[in-house]
Structure formats: C-alpha cells, structure tokens
Amino acid sequence: MDTRTALLAAAAALLVVSAVGAVAAPDAISDPRETNEPPGRIDIAGATVAPGEVRGETAELRLGTDLRHRGSTVENVTVRHRAIGSESGLLADETTVDVGDVDFEGERTVNGTVTVDREGGYRIETVVFADGERREQQTTRVAGVAALTPDYADTQVGFTDGSVWPTVAVSVVEADNETATLSTSISVTNRGDEPSEDIDLRLLLRQAESNVIAAEATETVGTVRPGRTDTVTATVEVPDGYNYYVDAALFDDDVLVDETQGVANLNPRETISANQTVRDVEFSVEDFQRGEDGAAGDDAADGAAPDGSTSDDSTPGFGPIVALVALVVAALTARRRQ
CATH class of the missing domain: 2.60.40.10 (Immunoglobulins)
Incomplete structure (x- = not known):
C-alpha cells in the first residue's frame, strides 16, 4: 500500500469515529463561545409611578419598570401590572406589556399604565415572566390619589x-x-x-x-x-x-x-x-329685590313700603323692628335695676 492510499484510509477512519462519537455524545461537540456565556437572567432593577391623565372620577398611573439583563437571550418576556386597593384588597386594574426577546446588555425601561379610581391608595404588583414562567416581582405602594388635580381644573x-x-x-x-x-x-x-x-x-x-x-x-x-x-x-x-x-x-x-x-x-x-x-x-x-339689571328693586330705592305706599321717613332694613326690640330690651333692663 502506497503512502497516498494509507492517508486516505486513515482520514476515512477518523471521520467514521467522529460521526459515531457525535451520535453517542451530542454534547461533546459544542461551540466554545456558548460554553463561556452564562445563562440568560432578567430581573427588576427599579420601578417608578407617575400620574398620567387625571379625570373627574379616575386617574391614570404611568408605570416605569427598569429591567436588567445578563447572559444569553431571554425569550418571550412579558411584564404584568396589577393595581390592588390598599384597604379593600380588590383588583382595580390590570395590564400586561409584551417585551419580546431580551438580548440587550444592561438596563432598559419598560412602560405601562393602569387606571384607578381617584380615591384612596393602591398596591402596584409588577411581575416579570419569561415564556410564561415567573422570573421576578416587585410591589410599589401609592397613596393620596384623591389629591391629584383633574386635568380640566389644572x-x-x-x-x-x-x-x-x-x-x-x-x-x-x-x-x-x-x-x-x-x-x-x-x-x-x-x-x-x-x-x-x-x-x-x-x-x-x-x-x-x-x-x-x-x-x-x-x-x-x-x-x-x-x-x-x-x-x-x-x-x-x-x-x-x-x-x-x-x-x-x-x-x-x-x-x-x-x-x-x-x-x-x-x-x-x-x-x-x-x-x-x-x-x-x-x-x-x-331691600334685596333686584331688577333686571341686578341692582336693588325700584320700590326699595324709592322708599316704597311692602303694601305699595310711600314713606319719606322710612329707614332701610331692620329699622322699625330693631327700634321695637331695643325698647323691649331697655324696659327689661330698667325693671331689673329696680
């Protein structure tokens, strides 16, 4: 057997051995870059709540969730917000934000909104899901929603x-x-x-x-x-x-x-x-009857009495009644002193 034939036979044998090894142990051959990259991780770095549109009975709360990602791509990420009454414990509103696949490095803000009644306080529960699996959650409390000024009165x-x-x-x-x-x-x-x-x-x-x-x-x-x-x-x-x-x-x-x-x-x-x-x-x-122009009535201005007669020495307002009350008080006072 010449040298060329021997080399071809050795190469063929090596290929056969490699194929059998790949089938028997598929994880034995892998991309070296993947072995050095950590698994994808995503969590909540921070959250903010700000007032949005404020109406007479309801108010919009704008929610900002800071997502932090490390490692490989995290697929099918969603962020769910629930607004729950602080005193009643009842669900006021719920919204879900579809983020998609997360492959960025560092932090990014995901925005969402909930609408609540303009009264009392609320507990905002934020949960991050990846492929339907709960990964991270955080709770933020909001109080004094009734103090928000409606846009029409701003x-x-x-x-x-x-x-x-x-x-x-x-x-x-x-x-x-x-x-x-x-x-x-x-x-x-x-x-x-x-x-x-x-x-x-x-x-x-x-x-x-x-x-x-x-x-x-x-x-x-x-x-x-x-x-x-x-x-x-x-x-x-x-x-x-x-x-x-x-x-x-x-x-x-x-x-x-x-x-x-x-x-x-x-x-x-x-x-x-x-x-x-x-x-x-x-x-x-x-005295308080007003004409069409909003001023005091003509009868009052001219000194007319309620029965339509006029009196030149009439006094406005409580004059006669006050005088009568004053006389009664004076008489009672004098009687007490005696």
Whole structure:
C-alpha cells in the first residue's frame, strides 16, 4: 500500500469515529463561545409611578419598570401590572406589556399604565415572566390619589394666601340713606412656571343673617406672569346698613378651581367675620329685590313700603323692628335695676 492510499484510509477512519462519537455524545461537540456565556437572567432593577391623565372620577398611573439583563437571550418576556386597593384588597386594574426577546446588555425601561379610581391608595404588583414562567416581582405602594388635580381644573392661578395682605378687600365708593356702592379688590397669584390664560372671577354678596344674594359680579382675570400677584377689582351696589359675606370664586371654562371669602360690614352695631356663624334675625326682603339689571328693586330705592305706599321717613332694613326690640330690651333692663 502506497503512502497516498494509507492517508486516505486513515482520514476515512477518523471521520467514521467522529460521526459515531457525535451520535453517542451530542454534547461533546459544542461551540466554545456558548460554553463561556452564562445563562440568560432578567430581573427588576427599579420601578417608578407617575400620574398620567387625571379625570373627574379616575386617574391614570404611568408605570416605569427598569429591567436588567445578563447572559444569553431571554425569550418571550412579558411584564404584568396589577393595581390592588390598599384597604379593600380588590383588583382595580390590570395590564400586561409584551417585551419580546431580551438580548440587550444592561438596563432598559419598560412602560405601562393602569387606571384607578381617584380615591384612596393602591398596591402596584409588577411581575416579570419569561415564556410564561415567573422570573421576578416587585410591589410599589401609592397613596393620596384623591389629591391629584383633574386635568380640566389644572390651573396655577389661585387666590393669594397672605398673612397680612388681604385676599378680599372691600371699600365704600359711595353711600346714601338707601344703597352703598362697594369696590371689591381680589388678589390672585400665579404659582406656576408659565404665564396664565384668562379665567373668570365671580363674586356673590350675601346678606349675613339671611344668605340672600344682594349683588353679584363677574370679571376676567387676564394673563398673570409666573410668580406674580395681580389685583382684580369689581364694583357692586347693595342696600346700606347690612353686613355681607363676599364670596369669590375662580372658574376656568366653568370649572371651579379656587374659592375664598371676605366680609363687608355696613352695620355699625354688629360686625361679622369670614367663615363665622351668626344668629338669625328678621330682615326686610324688599331691600334685596333686584331688577333686571341686578341692582336693588325700584320700590326699595324709592322708599316704597311692602303694601305699595310711600314713606319719606322710612329707614332701610331692620329699622322699625330693631327700634321695637331695643325698647323691649331697655324696659327689661330698667325693671331689673329696680
């Protein structure tokens, strides 16, 4: 046998032996790169919760889950979020995010959302699955969802909250025996970072003892620069000799966004304070009858009595009744001293 034939026979024998070994021990031949690469692992590195769209009854919570991957590719990864009521333990919402095959090195954020009622608190349970197998889980707690401001009421302009400077200031412009013209100055502040858009300021003046609306006004609060305070002035006319609550409210597209209260003391014998409960007394309704223009009625302005007769020496409001009560009190006081 020559040398060439011998080499061919040896090569053939080697191939046969290799084939038999591969069949008998398939793991004996492998890619050396695979033996050095660790198995794929994925876990949760961190999680965040941020408010999304906030509506009247519900709020959207935006969930960010930081996935950390090491090793070979992890196939068919999904992230499931469940929002569970902290007190009730009931499932409020559930969502699953399909991530797919994970082969990146390091960390990556996977975003998801759940929608919950705008009240109470919630427990957010996040679970990572790979091919349907649970790999990692984490729980995040959220409280104070009711404090989130709905998008339709999201404005940075509100009434100024000062310890000395009054939020509601009232001054008398003109007065006679029947009516008083009042100038109300309302302070508003932009607490945001951008100039504000126009909103409405609405005023109601309520007679203190009866809650009867004596006058009302609406003014526009124009653009207020960030961090600045502006004053809005409105003029109203009310029957003189009474005390009034000045109710002020800010409306953005007919949505109430802020409210405050002041007082106007026009009765020198008795004063009131904001948010104070006062005793009920009788009052003259005709003084608060308003015409089509919202001012006091013509009968009251002309001194007309309830029965339609006129009296030149009539006094507004509680005059006759207060005089009668004063006489009774004086008589009782004198009797006690005797």
